[in-house]
Amino acid sequence: MIDYVKGRVVHWDTEYVVVDVRDIGYRVFTPNPYGFAKSDDVVTIYTHHHVREDATYLFGFATREEQSMFRKLLEVSGIGPRVALGILAGGRPETVAAAIKQENIGFLTKLPGIGKKTAQRMILDLKDKIDAVQASIGAAAAGLATMDDLFPEPEPSAEGGKVWQEAREALMALGYTSAELDRAWHALQNTVKPDETVDSLMKRALQQLFKG
Structure with a gap:
């Protein structure tokens, strides 16, 4: 089991980074590849080594x-690694944990790939287990913060329609500020396609945020 890799990130894509560890490049799929793209320093990436009959993934x-939250999500029936990764791309561990503990289906169904039935399964399968991992997930999972603290409302905007609003809310959950997202939207608004999805718009916004 590979628990972490430590090296220099030499390549970024929309879904993964490549980490050079002693002249071996490890492809690591991550919720926010561009979060590792701001420095050439050696980084530590905590990993989950997933082995299937036909492939091995990090x-x-x-x-x-x-x-820790990723591994807990994999315990939910119907949630595989890709969906779990999307959940963490849309919300911080403490916000996801708090939503599960407080049975906030409205928040959970806004996460990528999560419908109402899956959200209900998350609550059913994990609500009683959140307390057991709250020390690693943070005090928010224990309900010590208010819902307003954990799920802040984005600044109102008439631009972008529903797709951008959902993407914007997910990006705010990753820690980006309203000012940063407004700048990203200003650069993207003229290129949004009629069939643009929330996931694709998030990825393009992250690329723009990385460019600064």
């Missing part, structure tokens, strides 16, 4: 909290 995270 999923990586910036913190132990993300790694």
Whole structure:
């Protein structure tokens, strides 16, 4: 089991980074590849080593909290690694944990790939287990913060329609500020296609945010 990799990130894509560890390049799928793209320093990426009959994957995270929540999500019936990765791309571990504990289906169904039935399964399968991992996920999972603190409302905007609003809310959950997202939207608004999805718009916004 590979628990973490430590090296220099030499390549970024919309879904993964490549980490050079002693002249071996490890492809690591991560919720926010561009979060590792701001420095040439050696980084530590906490990983989950996923083995299937036909393939082996590394999923990586910036913190132990993300790694722990990812593994908990895999315990939910119907949630595989790709969906779990999308969940963490749409919300921080403490916000996801708090939403599960407080049975906030409205928040959970806004996460990529999560419908009402899956959200209900998340609550059913994990609500009683959140307390057991709250030390690693953070005090928010224990309900010590208010819902307003954990799920802040985005600044109102008439631009972008529903797709951008959902993408914007998910990006705010990743820690980006309203000012940063307004700048990203200003650069993207003229290129949004009629069939643009939330996931694709998030990825393009992240690329723009990385460019600064």
